[in-house]
Amino acid sequence: MDDVRRCQLRRGAWYPVLSLGADEAVLVVRHQSMIVPPAYLEIVRTRPSRWTVVPRERYAVCPNCAERVALGTRPERMRCGRCSEAFEFELEHEYSAPHET
Numbered sequence: 001m002d003d004v005r006r007c008q009l010r011r012g013a014w015y016p017v018l019s020l021g022a023d024e025a026v027l028v029v030r031h032q033s034m035i036v037p038p039a040y041l042e043i044v045r046t047r048p049s050r051w052t053v054v055p056r057e058r059y060a061v062c063p064n065c066a067e068r069v070a071l072g073t074r075p076e077r078m079r080c081g082r083c084s085e086a087f088e089f090e091l092e093h094e095y096s097a098p099h100e101t
Contacts, residue, residue: 012052012061050090063087
């Protein structure tokens with residue numbers, strides 16, 4: 001977990017991937033290239049279709065525009081105040097990833 005904190009990656013954020021190898025990925029994080037172990041990443045070709053929940057800070061990230069919204073009780077669906085799109089939430093077990101403990 002200390003390595004993840006040092007990387008300064010945010011759960012639910014999307015970072016441009018400059019290169020991806022077996023042992024390292026190079027991402028653009030805050031306008032700088034950063035080498036990150038691929039084990040810390042979920043590489044996908046399309047944006048998610050559900051809100052991503054960040055459990056420690058209790059906020060959700062809109063899958064369309066990346067707006068962060070404070071989250072109390074998690075509803076089944078929520079409309080984003082920025083882009084006005086409505087999405088379901090990821091399943092409970094999807095945001096209890098081992099590297100978040």
